[in-house]
Amino acid sequence: MKISEIGEAGLLKLIFPYCLPGTVGDDAAVLAFAGENLVVTTDVLVDRVHFSDQTTAAQDVGWRSAAANLSDLAAMGALPLGITVGLGLPPDTPVQWVEDLYRGLNACLERYDTGIVGGDIYRSTVRTVAITAFGKVESGAVIRRNAAVPGAAIVVTGEHGKSKAGLELLLDVNLGQELDLIDRQELIRAHQRPLPRLDVVPMITMLQPEFVAGMDSSDGLLDAISQICRASGVGARINRSAIAIPAGLTKLTENPIAFGASGAIDWVLGGGEDFELVLCLPVSTAYALVELIGGTAAIIGTTTANPEILLVDDQTEILLTSHSQFQHY
């Protein structure tokens, strides 16, 4: 049997028994180390699977690779110590591409006061960027997916759907004629230079919430809500009007020929790669956190004992099936 026949979920189920108990199921693994917690996460990007020359210059591949891994640390409540870079290259790779990749990696890492501490370069038939990031989190401050209880406020740290919109603009130059230059650049930048929310970590530490569950929204907002709900054994009521629709995204998806009736909300819920955090906390702490974060952070709903995930507006309740948003195989 081929792995394409069992899918990603089947593969993960197969691999799970081979991992040390208690280490998998979150954005990163947590290891006890010298009385503190070492947080470790690995993420790999492959040419023509996760990026392409059309949409992503080497500097952006670097930035995005670093950002994805730093976001996994933020999702665990950890601050970064460093990353290693395993770089697979075909012999005909331009030297400039490699240098630009490292420029992009470091541009992102320096913004978050961290850097590259080692790695491996190897020959491969396809350009591959394998990053492992390490971080540190105090005991008691680890954020896990399975810690939500019914009645918690669901917080998002920023807007969703912009990265997807930016990608679509890059893939189709005819798209978005109705956008002004600033809107267009903002959406493309959201895709090429996402900002992991490490800034939120010390805020959570400061507020000392009674409990906090969460993860990042790398596979989409709805996916994050679903994963947290499933791991915690709860459901969610999401208030549709509380979900910010980025201005550029509204304009872009007003074209009914390209986007049909559902429009922007589909990309907001399912787009992915915005690298915001989705957090479940006690309501009072959630208000304080949203205030601290500012910008477009918002409480978008509450967790429920009923395990369904519902999108609610004035008139209707829509049941959102908690399917996986992205099948890698």
Place this chain on the structure above:
Amino acid sequence: MKISEIGEAGLLKLIFPYCLPGTVGDDAAVLAFAGENLVVTTDVLVDRVHFSDQTTAAQDVGWRSAAANLSDLAAMGALPLGITVGLGLPPDTPVQWVEDLYRGLNACLERYDTGIVGGDIYRSTVRTVAITAFGKVESGAVIRRNAAVPGAAIVVTGEHGKSKAGLELLLDVNLGQELDLIDRQELIRAHQRPLPRLDVVPMITMLQPEFVAGMDSSDGLLDAISQICRASGVGARINRSAIAIPAGLTKLTENPIAFGASGAIDWVLGGGEDFELVLCLPVSTAYALVELIGGTAAIIGTTTANPEILLVDDQTEILLTSHSQFQHY
């Protein structure tokens, strides 16, 4: 310009300025963490570059991947905390191959009381196994390449050349007709199931040598000696008669048609992937260490102020140029 034109050395030189100061140049990076040292190493194996179905079953790919990374930890004087596995797979990969890979990984890891703590599975055009290993070493017990001084004893923890011999036997079924079954199996096993020398780490800690420099012999015995000498600014006199030639290897290379005049010593010095340790310590501690390790551990020479590396026997001195043993591009 293509990377094939600047070679691996050129690539490393290009990447070096993008790494945090003091973190590269050894088998692994050392990061201060909560008053202790976190050791981190990354190693990637790619199908048809580092392994092939002909020589390496999936379980052996798993074992060798784990062993290579654990060996890098041992080379730093660290004991393992865990590994992450980034696994790139084409959709037509057999499920059995994946399961066997994890079996092999865990068989090796369990032998050294450690395990898999996380990872990433992703679609790729080529099977790729990217491993990052984490370990712990006390301050003052870190083994680095650059700590050798003239007059140190050079210790090897075991025999060299067997892994290379095993690989050649697997590549050419007509080879080694003069070997009995036990010799043949021992050489093949050395290639498929190498044993990283984590057992030596607590011995060094116990002996508290005044200084210790070293690395593992993954790229060959001579490469290890050269790298340590270059990093430390010393040379070496290697006593040819002190270097063990594995029995099976002698028999295998007695065939002058296949091996020419130089024979076994070439594979012993340049073969690679035996994953022993090469250590430079004060002479008295070196004797104690060799005694503790037992088996085929030996003092094979001494470091010198003269930066040349010489292979010495009763009659002659041969200058071994300290070139890199293996160009990845």
